Amino acid sequence: MAGTGSCLVLFLCSHAAGNATLFHSLRLFQAYANQLHGHPMIIYVLSKGLFLTFAIHIITGILLFWQNRKARDHKYKVQKRTVKMSQASRTMIYSGLFILLYLIIHTSAVSFGDHETIGLTISYLFSSPLVILFYITAFIVLAIHLSHGFWSMLQTFGVNHPKYNKLTGWLTYIVPISFLLIFGAIPLLFI
Amino acid sequence: MTKNSIDLTLKIWRQENSRKTGVFETYRLKDISTDMSFLEMLDVLNEKLTREGRDPVAFDHDCREGICGTCGAVINGVAHGPEPETTLCQLHMRHFENGDTLVIEPFRSRAFPVKKDLIIDRSSLDRIIQAGGYVSVNTGGTPDGNATPIPSATAELAMDAAACIGCGACVASCPNGAAMLFTGAKISQLSLLPQGQPERKERAMAMVTAMDKEGFGNCINAKECEAVCPKGISIRNIARMNREFVKASFLG
Amino acid sequence: MELTANVPEGPLSEKWDNHRFSSKLVNPANRRKYKIIIVGTGLAGASASATLAEQGYEVSSFCIQDSPRRAHSIAAQGGINAAKNYQNDGDSIWRLFYDTIKGGDFRSREANVYRLAQVSNNIIDQCVAQGVPFAREYGGTLANRSFGGAQVSRTFYARGQTGQQLLLGAYSALSRQIKAGNVTMHTRQEMMELVLVDGVARGIVTRDIINGELTTHSADVVILATGGYGNAYFLSTNAMASNVTAAWRAHKQGAGFANPCFVQIHPTCIPVHGSYQSKLTLMSESLRNDGRVWVPKKPGDTRPPASIPEEERDYYLENKYPSFGNLVPRDVASRNAKEQCDAGKGVGTTHLAVYLDFSEAISRIGEAAILKKYGNLFQMYEKITDSNPLHEPMMIYPAVHYTMGGLWVDYNLMTTIPGLFAIGECNFSDHGANRLGASALMQGLADGYFIVGTSIANYLGSTKTQAVNTDHPQFAASKKQVQERIARLLQSSEDGPTGKLTVDEIHKELGLLLWDHCGMARNKEGLEKALAELPAIQEKFWKNVYIPGSGEELNQSLERAGRLADFLEFAEIMIRDALARKESCGCHLREESQTEENEAKRDDNNYSHVAVWEYQGKDKEPTLHHEKLTFENVTPSQRSYK
Incomplete structure (x- = not known):
């Protein structure tokens, strides 16, 4: 989970950087898209690799979810969370599935659409307040998913040391919030 | 010491043996001294049940001073009850209010089958240790105790991890019934100390494999284990185990 | 009953070496043919199980808890002594020996105590090698503290959890042998009876605590490492499951019980x-x-x-x-x-x-x-x-904290029953009439890691053992005895709980009797009173105890009742022993034996001995034997603290 998760975070970074061109102008964004598609090899490798990473991330996630449900075969009569922050960790599967739903919609509408008119596609898309709402909700869910996922990834890689825990603690807030701000602001540009 | 006493309603999981299914039974206790430990409160209940000709509640316990790791139950959803860093035997009734209802359940996990009432089988934890939680050294012929200096801070870190009492509360509280804190603590202790170096990689691989084989769940970093651990073992030990495991798997 | 201590010849400091040299050995290839039963997995039991399995014997290890890691050694806080003299403060093997024998008020065997001090250093090395996280100085060397009034700093410690860390060390060594298939571990098994064939210890009967099933196990040697009997007093610092049953079963079959009145408070x-x-x-x-x-x-x-x-x-x-x-x-x-x-x-x-x-x-x-x-x-x-x-x-x-008394053993740690060994707190040990702080852990590990192995080889090498397995009729007979005993325990419960007493109620009564009359200060009158009152409590137990449930299930009341039944019998020799020892000594003040300033007065002329009790049968008075203690290397001194 952590391995694929970290790849996906990197993808999000590049995606956010690309999309940030929208803050300048729709034209620049279109130019960026055209530029990107001018290298079919890159697109081919990246899109297949990305698909594979997503698939592994999702399938492992679902498998682990089932395995973990089986390991706790008997629920407690009284369920109590001692750790308040752990809510995000317990809902990873649900936030993850919602993001999957978003991905299906987003990719079929945007990514697999005609890249030459991608600028038009998104301005058409974001003319509907419902779509904007759906996108922003998805980004909030993504932020929640990442709020646990990012720290969890570090922990799984063994990064937990009093010396650096303050920094990683900050990053677990900064990383999801940055993504939320960048991605979340884009639909709002079209209002 | 205060002379207060409280009345309680107990809802306790009763299960005759591992083949039968259990149910919750309700008992009422009056005038429980707040100076009693939780287990002494159960003693009082059992004396009462015995006198009434009913079957007393079976529960595991031994040292009653918080070190043997035998006792444990989930009280109102929290393993070892509401006090931090406290085993059930060291939990006193003054932490409860008059009229409280306490739901008392056994530690649950697929790897911890219930034997009777609150008694569970934790031999899966022993098998994790058997897989590699040791330094392979025979009796005799060992070098002088001072032959290898160990920095005081390292010894203290190893001791932090070694303080685990093997009660299984970490597994009981984990939403997935994972034994990562237990296993991580032992792997940490031995990978920190010079004596543990020769078998460092094999140990990490063997113990993690054994843990998965026993049917414990996976860590989702919910941190519940750390919160209920009566010895305050940190999840830093899980990170250290992960590091050991990653190193052993990829750098062989 | 013959009490031959088998102390080796030679000067004190050479006895252990001489003994190891003159002891018989078992060829490594032959060791696998010998089966060894070890009951108890505390410091002594776990260390012995691991060590003997490493040497190649086929070991079966038994514990009453759900895991060998939970034995009561785990609760020891303070530390473990060794004569390393790392602090350069004048310590030596001789000083540790002297302090221990003096602390025990000169009621232990010189040769045993000296050997204990000798191997104490190996214990520290062994535990460090296992990864026991002892406290360290900033320079990385082992830290020591002074403990229990000792004038040198010789106590090694791991925070306040030394017993736990040493036990986990021994448990890890045991776990390694379990994994290797050299030890068969039986958890949640309570030893109910010792099986003798032709007067030699050849096996045990155990009860599975989970389902009540009785099983017989045969072996060439049986080692008891079952701890002390402090719970006779009901209230003590011992764990709830600590009991005298295994030792008492052995005693009733002929093992002498030494100094039962020596209890540390x-x-x-x-x-x-x-x-x-x-x-x-x-x-x-x-x-x-x-x-x-x-x-x-x-x-x-x-x-x-x-x-x-x-x-x-x-x-x-x-x-x-x-x-x-x-x-x-x-x-x-x-x-x-x-x-x-x-x-x-x-x-x-x-x-x-x-x-x-x-x-x-x-x-x-x-x-x-x-x-x-x-x-x-x-x-x-x-x-x-x-x-x-x-x-x-x-x-x-x-x-009540620790019991110095226990099964009598010779220099080889063998009881008066051939083939039955006792190690750790279970034997009458090296602590005499009082134990120094941080010495219990030392003795348990000394017995298990470094002493009993030599003894077992010597015994097996010099004894012709016949092939015996659990098909021998004695095993069935012993098992039947256990069944009958359980049935007898449950008999008084057949007509329900009305008018009956619970196990704990009777145990508390016994505890109070012992505490009042056989505690820190004793006198003839009180002890005789206790001896006279004891049979009434015993009778009350057998006639009036109510135990819910049956023997064929997990039944914690029945477990406690079985242990109490043995404590009730055992209490008699505790009181008799206190009565017979008319001197003040170690932990105890005998009120009749005081100086003019009301201080404890030891009587070396009449009581410089180990008092060993022999069971004579039900309703018969036990007989008392003496093992005379001779001091060739130290002169017993009277302590004074005015």
């Missing part, structure tokens, strides 16, 4: 707070360095301590023993606390406690300094009692 425990109390918690004795012990002068004074003016307080230790004051030895402190409470001056809700007051020390060196020294102890005390010793005096009371 620790002065600084958290007092009893109610009749529901199930166990007592020990706090380090070091508290007496800064705490002042007192009670109100007026009996029955129930005012809170703060409202009792200075002139109405009795600092009885300081008044009675001006030069030692609050630091008098354990037994003196314990005895005086009980005396004060018996005189009606006890404090707290149960009036079974005395104050240990830190206010003077706090005003002298400040709260911070006190907390630095005793912070963790204060915390533990507050957790249990909800009272902060910084603001009100602690309450303390003595409690």
Whole structure:
């Protein structure tokens, strides 16, 4: 989970950087898209690799979810969370599935659409307040998913040391919030 | 010491043996001294049940001073009850209010089958240790105790991890019934100390494999284990185990 | 009963070497053919199981708990002694030997104690190699502290959890052998009977605690490592499952029981707070360095301590023993606390406690300094009692802690039954009439890691054992005896609980009888009274105890009843032993044997011996034998602390 998760975070970074061109102008964004598609090899490798990473991330996630449900075969009569922050960790599967739903919609509408008119596609898309709402909700869910996922990834890689825990603690807030701000602001540009 | 006493309603999981299914039974206790430990409160209940000709509640316990790791139950959803860093035997009734209802359940996990009432089988934890939680050294012929200096801070870190009492509360509280804190603590202790170096990689691989084989769940970093651990073992030990495991798997 | 100590020839410091050289060995290839049963997985049992399995024997290990890691050795806090002299403060093997034998008030065997001091150093090396995280100095070397009044710093420790860490070390070695298939581990098994074939120990009968199933196990050698019997008193610092059953079963089959009246009572425990109390918690004795012990002068004074003016307080230790004051030895402190409470001056809700007051020390060196020294102890005390010793005096009371008595063993740790060995607290041990702090862990591991292996090889190498397995009729007969015994235990419960007593009610009665008359201070009159009252309690138990459930299931009441039945029989030799030893010695004051200044008076002319009891059968008086103790290397001295 952590391995694929970290790849996906990197993808999000590049995606956010690309999309940030929208803050300048729709034209620049279109130019960026055209530029990107001018290298079919890159697109081919990246899109297949990305698909594979997503698939592994999702399938492992679902498998682990089932395995973990089986390991706790008997629920407690009284369920109590001692750790308040752990809510995000317990809902990873649900936030993850919602993001999957978003991905299906987003990719079929945007990514697999005609890249030459991608600028038009998104301005058409974001003319509907419902779509904007759906996108922003998805980004909030993504932020929640990442709020646990990012720290969890570090922990799984063994990064937990009093010396650096303050920094990683900050990053677990900064990383999801940055993504939320960048991605979340884009639909709002079209209002 | 205060002379207060409280009345309680107990809802306790009763299960005759591992083949039968259990149910919750309700008992009422009056005038429980707040100076009693939780287990002494159960003693009082059992004396009462015995006198009434009913079957007393079976529960595991031994040292009653918080070190043997035998006792444990989930009280109102929290393993070892509401006090931090406290085993059930060291939990006193003054932490409860008059009229409280306490739901008392056994530690649950697929790897911890219930034997009777609150008694569970934790031999899966022993098998994790058997897989590699040791330094392979025979009796005799060992070098002088001072032959290898160990920095005081390292010894203290190893001791932090070694303080685990093997009660299984970490597994009981984990939403997935994972034994990562237990296993991580032992792997940490031995990978920190010079004596543990020769078998460092094999140990990490063997113990993690054994843990998965026993049917414990996976860590989702919910941190519940750390919160209920009566010895305050940190999840830093899980990170250290992960590091050991990653190193052993990829750098062989 | 023949008591041959088998102490080797030669000068004291060469005896162990001579013995190892003259002992028979078993060819490594032949070891696999020998089966060894080890009961108990504390420090002694776990270390012996691991060591013998490493040597190649086929070991079966048994424990009553759900895991071998939970044996009561785990609760030892303070540390473990060794004669390493790492601190360069004048320690040596000879000094550790001398301190131990003197601490035991010259009631132990010179050769055994010397060997203990010799192997103490190997124990530390062994444990370090296993990864036991002992405390370290900043330079990385092992740290030591001075403990239990010793003048040298020879105690190694791992925070306040030394027993736990040493046990986990032994448990890890045992786990490795289980994995290797050299040890078959049987958990949640209670030993119910020892099986003798032709007078030789050849196996045991166990009861599975989960389903009540009885199983027989055969072997060439049986080793008992089943701990002490402090729970005879009901309240003690022992774990709930600690019991005398295994040792007592062996005793009834012919193993001599040595010095059963030697029980160590620790002065600084958290007092009893109610009749529901199930166990007592020990706090380090070091508290007496800064705490002042007192009670109100007026009996029955129930005012809170703060409202009792200075002139109405009795600092009885300081008044009675001006030069030692609050630091008098354990037994003196314990005895005086009980005396004060018996005189009606006890404090707290149960009036079974005395104050240990830190206010003077706090005003002298400040709260911070006190907390630095005793912070963790204060915390533990507050957790249990909800009272902060910084603001009100602690309450303390003595409690039964350790039993020096146990199965009699020779230099080889073999009991009077051939093939039956006893190690750790279970044997009558090297501690004489009193045990020094941090020496119990040392003895358990010495026996298990370094001594019993030599003994077993010597025994097997010099004895022709016949092939015996569980098909031998004696196993079926022993199993039947156990079945009948369980049926007899359950008999009184057939017609329901009405008018009956629970196991604990009777156990508390026995405990009180022993505490009152066979505790710290004894006298003839009290002991005879106890001996006269004991049969009534025994009868009450067999006729009136109510045990719910059956023997074929997990039945904790039945387990406790079985152990109590043995404590009830065992109590008789405890009292008889105390009665026969008309001297004050080690832990105990025999009131008839005091100096003019009311100090304990030892009587070396008449009692410089190990008292060994032989079972003669039901309703027959046991017989007493003596193993004379000779001191060739030390001169027994009388202690004085006035």
